[in-house]
Amino acid sequence: MMGHTHAMTGAIAWLGLAPGLAALPLITDSSRFMETGIMVNALTPAEFIAGALVCAGAAMLPDLDHPSATIAHTFGPVTWALSKAVAWVSGGHRGATHSLVFAAAMGFGAHWLAGTYPIGRDIMVVLLVGLALRAIGIGIPGNKLGSAAINIGLTAGLYAVFLSLSVGYAWLGLAVAVGCLIHVVGDCMTERGCPVLWPLSVKFVLPWKIGIKTGKKFEQKILAPVLSVAIVGLLFWRLAPG
Numbered sequence: 001m002m003g004h005t006h007a008m009t010g011a012i013a014w015l016g017l018a019p020g021l022a023a024l025p026l027i028t029d030s031s032r033f034m035e036t037g038i039m040v041n042a043l044t045p046a047e048f049i050a051g052a053l054v055c056a057g058a059a060m061l062p063d064l065d066h067p068s069a070t071i072a073h074t075f076g077p078v079t080w081a082l083s084k085a086v087a088w089v090s091g092g093h094r095g096a097t098h099s100l101v102f103a104a105a106m107g108f109g110a111h112w113l114a115g116t117y118p119i120g121r122d123i124m125v126v127l128l129v130g131l132a133l134r135a136i137g138i139g140i141p142g143n144k145l146g147s148a149a150i151n152i153g154l155t156a157g158l159y160a161v162f163l164s165l166s167v168g169y170a171w172l173g174l175a176v177a178v179g180c181l182i183h184v185v186g187d188c189m190t191e192r193g194c195p196v197l198w199p200l201s202v203k204f205v206l207p208w209k210i211g212i213k214t215g216k217k218f219e220q221k222i223l224a225p226v227l228s229v230a231i232v233g234l235l236f237w238r239l240a241p242g
């Protein structure tokens, strides 16, 4: 699947699942639970939106094993070299990174980072938000430098906003895990499937071989608009004052 499809399904997964998942005691500090009494409100609106961006960015991570994917070109030679290394370690495209093990490892890693190492956590948040913006296609077509500047500016701005709204990151690991998982689910809908239970080499393809062909018209002309509408709808549904 294309990068922006993965990013958008990542955002949708978070917007749809986060209020329910926030009920898990791991995600929220108990003090806020005492205040609100209702776990569903455990995430502030700012955390909810920050989570959607992080989840969208994390939904790009499994394709680090693919040196020509969007993610590999996001931060120049840095991500390209990283993706070369990941591709080599994980045994080529759609190997170890397209599995439950990878999603869990990334999720626990991010959760650990969020709790113990604030600078590392902040770097991770910034990178994932930058990835999400890049994947969604924010920038000037045909102008790499301009697009990079816009991306960096927007990411820094968003990060400052999160900071000023005192966004907490207890949910970071969850958002990262959900993002990686939804990527795998998405790729299972394409013809090649994924080794979900890696290191077992069985490939999983979702029922009836929906067989979406990556980058074909369907993904660009139908899926992308439908997913955009779903994101706006979910945002409105979750955040509109009721």
Ligand SMILES: [Zn+2]
Pocket (backbone or CB within 6 Å): 001, 062, 063, 098, 183, 187
């Ligand atoms: Zn993939």
